[in-house]
Amino acid sequence: MAEFNNTNLADFSGVWVFCEQRQGELQPTVLELISEARKLADDMGVEVCGLLLGGKGVGEKMAKELGAYxxxxxxxxxxxxxxxxxxxxxxxxxxxxxxxxxxxxxxIAATNIGRDLGPRCAARLHTGLTADCTHLDVDVEKYVSFLKESSTLPQAQLDALNREDRNLKMTRPAFGGHLMATIICPRFRPQMATVRPGVLKKGEYNEAKANAVVVENIAANLTDADIKTKVTEIVKEAKEMVDLTGAEVIVSVGRGISKDVEGGINLAKQLADELGGIVAGSRAAVDAGWLTADHQVGQTGKTVRPRLYIALGISGAIQHKAGMQDSECIVAVNKADAAPIFECADYGICGDLFKVVPLMIDAIKEAKASK
Amino acid sequence: MKVIVCVKQVPDTSGKVAVNPDGTLNRASMATIINPDDKNAVEAALTLKDNTGCEVVVVTMGPPPAEGMLRELIAMGADRGVLVSGREFGGSDTFATSQILAAAIKKIGLEADDIVLCGRQAIDGDTAQVGSQIAEKLDIPQISYAADIKVEGTKVTVKRMLEDGHMTIETQTPCLVTCIKELNEPRYMSVGGIFDCYKKPVDVYDYNTLKDDPLIEVDTIGLKGSPTNIFKSFTPPQKGVGRMLEGADKNTCAELAAELLKKHII
Incomplete structure (x- = not known):
């Protein structure tokens, strides 16, 4: 192998995706990355290549699907x-x-594995890595349209961008979405990014592309001395019920479920399951003994910043809002149209949660099916 | 054996986050705290100290006032601190930061039975990259997302969390482990610790202290040595008062679902 020179930018070509699989199962987010890589590669006029590592048979099992996307x-x-x-x-x-x-x-997908592996590789390759990206662009016009929709930057700044720029523009949130930053890696290649699962859109399955995919097998050249850690056990676990601070989606219940506590919590659970989230509650719900204290959101409970926070029958006392108002998107359902929770909600529905939530579950199922 | 813990002082984001008009963070207006995951790493080190009597060294890169944080950690039970500080180091991204911290750890001295601990990620950048990158620069194995750490002699066994479960991983010292909040409940400073924390040493490593290490080059540290640059930073459009959806029926819910879909939330 010739010496690796990562500053001679012209030597580098193509968009690669690390195709993470675990115990022979492709991680679903990889298909989102492949679809995104396709768009970037089309803008650049280059190829998309998946890099798939695993035990015997992973190529046979997964290469076609990667091709299809x-x-x-x-x-x-x-x-x-x-x-x-x-x-x-x-x-x-x-x-x-x-x-x-x-x-x-x-x-690389920003999973617990990707975020362990990516930095190690970037450090060895002497290149930059941008963590947990939610938006990627090469084409400047597309980047400008993204900024128009998602930023408050003045038009003059957008006009001033160099239209010839071919760097990968990697955008990520910081501070729970209070601040967005676009990062570039202009002097080294490859430009590396870990990408937050579930944000980029998976494309359509294309049968012809699946059949046309080119598979190349390479040797690993690994010795025992290369591997200094030993995995002695792998355990699959059900999701922890009450890890509120790490949750992406939280469905929270308050006093509004009092007429049928069990039914209300059940509905919240069904909604949370549909969204891959967990159930939490206001102080009122915890004080009443409907949920245990570890479920409590608010000043005296946990501060949460999920991507989606759904407040069901919660009036929105200041102490509750202090614990959830920084969530990326807030949906509130309450019978009282003057409930303060609506002041910080992105979307409010004034109605009886026992009637609204079942409709909401159906609508979300339908919307997901239409993806 | 000694345990070297990398820690970072970060703005407290549990309060109000202040943003400058140019889209950068107004750090001056925000209180600073010890990065939460790093506190779990310190606690893990102190637990090892309780059990084995090992030395605990806390190291941070930051401006001179970060010494106060090191004193707090000494009051919790750490034996000494190292403050890596210098204007040459400013503007470092995760790559450049790991070069500098790895050089500092080499200067402290990494012995065959030592362990380096880091928090999984800092709440200001949320990258979770520096730990792995330090391990690479030191050419030692890494185990990230640790929810349990056992040390027997030179054997280190870690419960490493995954999204859908966990792995048990064994390795040998020297190694680097990144810690998550599930690992432990950090202790408070002790009264005696507070009393003595200014009697214990905090060494300051500046550019001159580290410059002979091959990791420290003009093009590997600071702003100039950082492969990544901030191209634009901006605030998302202001959250309005929010929008009341009409009605509370099937169509209302369909409209909501469509909005969530459009925003990639579902």
Whole structure:
């Protein structure tokens, strides 16, 4: 292998996606990344390549699906030492392959594994890595339209952007969405990003593309000495009920469920399950003994910043709002149209939660099916 | 054995987040705290100290006032602190930061039975990158997202959390482990600790202290040595008072679902 020079930008070409699988199951977010890579690659006029590491048979099982969503090619590395993820083995294969093939962009899902692996690779490759991105652009016109919709930047600043710029513009939230930053990596390649799961849109399955995908198998060249950690156990667990601060979606109940506590909590659970979220409650709900204290959101409970917070039958006392008003999107359902919760809600529905929530569950099911 | 813990002073985002008109964070107007995950890392180190009598060294990169945070951690039970501070280090991204912290850890001295602990991520940047990158620069194994750490001699066993469960991972010292809040409940400063915290050493490492390390080059540290740059930073459009949807029927819910879909929330 010739010496790796990551500053000679012209040597680098193509958009790569690290195709994370766990125990032979492709992580669904990878298809979002492949679809996004396709768009970027089309803007740049280059190829999309998936990099798939795993035990025997992963290529046979997954390459076609990766092709269907936009990969022109999948580089497959199958080895017993790659069957279970270890940072050492995966980082070595990825870095060796990147140094050899020189992609211009490398996308990794921002899962617990991706966020462990990505930084290790970027440090070894001496390049930049942007964490947990929610939006990516190469084309400047597309970036400008994104900024128009999602920022308060003045038009003059948008007009001043260099239309020829071909850097990957990687946008991510900081401080729970209070601040957005677009990061670039102008001097080194590949430009690397981990991408937040569930944000970018998965494209359409394309049968012809699935059949046309080119598969290339490569050898791992790993020895036992390369891997300094040993995985002795893998355990799958059901989601923890009450990890409020880490939750992406929270459905919270308040005094409004008092006429049928069990039924109200049940509805909240059904809604939360549909959204992949968890149930929480206001101080009133906890003080009444309907939920245990670890479910409480508010000044005396937990401060949460989920992507979606749904308040059911919660009036919105200041102490409750202090714990949830920084959520990215707030939906409130309350019978009283003057309830203070509506002041901080993005979307308010004035009505009886026992009637509204079942309709909401149906509507969300339908919307998801239409994706 | 000693445990070296990397910590960061961060703006307290549980209060109001203040943003300058140019879209950068108004750090001056915000109180600073010890990054929460880092406190769990310190607690993990102090637990090891309770059990084995090992030395605990806390290291931070930051401006001179960050010494106050190191004193607080000494009052919790750490034995000494290292403040890495210098204008050459300013503007570092995660890559450059890891170069500097790795050089500092080498200067402190990483022995065969030592462990480096970091918090999983800092609440100001939320990148979770510096820990892994330090491990790479030190050429030692890393285990991230630790919810349990056991040390027997040179064998380190970690419960490593995944989204859908966990792995048990074994490795040998020296190694680096990043810690999450599920790991423990950080202790408070002790009265005796507060009394003694200014008697224990806090060394200051500046550019000159570290410059002979091959990791420290003009093009690997600070703003100039950072592969990534901020291209634009901006605030999202102001959240309005919100929107009351008409009615409370099937159509209302369909409209809501469509809005959530449009915003990629569902």
């Amino acid at each position: 936009g990969a022109d090619k999948v580089i497959v590395c199958e080895d017993d030492k790659l069957e279970t993820f270890t940072t050492d083995a995966y980082a070595k294969v990825i870095c060796d392959t990147v140094m050899d093939r020189k992609p211009e962009i490398m996308l």
